[in-house]
Amino acid sequence: MQAILFDMDGVILEGPRTDPQVYADATSYALSELGIDPASEQREAFRGFDTDIITDHAATHGIDPDEFWQLKDYRASELTHERVRSGERGVYDDVEVLPELAERTTTALVTNNRHRTAEFVGDHFEFGFESVRGRDPSMDGYQRRKPDPYYLDETLDELGVDGGLYVGDSGVDITAGQNADLETAFVRRSHNRSTELPAEPDYELESLTELLDLLETAGSR
Numbered sequence: 178m179q180a181i182l183f184d185m186d187g188v189i190l191e192g193p194r195t196d197p198q199v200y201a202d203a204t205s206y207a208l209s210e211l212g213i214d215p216a217s218e219q220r221e222a223f224r225g226f227d228t229d230i231i232t233d234h235a236a237t238h239g240i241d242p243d244e245f246w247q248l249k250d251y252r253a254s255e256l257t258h259e260r261v262r263s264g265e266r267g268v269y270d271d272v273e274v275l276p277e278l279a280e281r282t283t284t285a286l287v288t289n290n291r292h293r294t295a296e297f298v299g300d301h302f303e304f305g306f307e308s309v310r311g312r313d314p315s316m317d318g319y320q321r322r323k324p325d326p327y328y329l330d331e332t333l334d335e336l337g338v339d340g341g342l343y344v345g346d347s348g349v350d351i352t353a354g355q356n357a358d359l360e361t362a363f364v365r366r367s368h369n370r371s372t373e374l375p376a377e378p379d380y381e382l383e384s385l386t387e388l389l390d391l392l393e394t395a396g397s398r
């Protein structure tokens with residue numbers, strides 16, 4: 178197997194996604210940096226990710242939507258890194274296998290989460306990823322997230338490989354992996370026990386440690 182690429186949320190970091198409170202706080206920060214104080218209904222919309230609605234509301238308040246987006250993205254990353262550093266947001270026990278996998282093959286991180294946070298996780302835990310990629314801090318970057326294979330394709334190019342395995346915890350990961358012509362593995366965790374998948378993954382894993390065997394089998398084929 179040329180490479181193993183990992184999703185981040187729900188595979189490495191505990192829980193399927195960033196806590197909504199992080200985006201609520203990041204939104205308050207960004208709005209106050211830009212000097213506006215919208216009513217609660219509009220504030221709610223700014224917390225979300227609907228780029229059309231955010232662009233409309235930004236126009237109403239005379240702020241640059243991209244600048245808002247970037248500030249919110251930046252702050253959400255800072256807040257997330259704090260939560261990870263303090264242990265408030267943990268990692269799964271089986272991530273201890275990642276350095277060993279990195280010794281045996283090329284590993285990388287490709288997530289729909291923010292690029293800054295992907296970089297932070299790569300640096301903070303020393304899992305041995307050769308490449309890390311998250312979504313760019315812009316509305317365009319948000320649109321390129323999985324199931325679009327954009328960030329997966331870019332990572333494969335960077336690694337100089339044309340195949341491998343993508344390990345994820347959601348249907349979108351399986352679709353994106355297939356869109357990038359990768360084999361796919363679905364990790365069952367407590368949050369996705371009963372998730373139904375849009376497409377059949379090549380493997381289902383109960384633990385990331387099973388990747389060692391899988392790598393061995395693939396190597397001897």
Ligand SMILES: [Mg+2]
Pocket residue numbers: 184185186187188193345346347
């Ligand atoms: Mg995930």
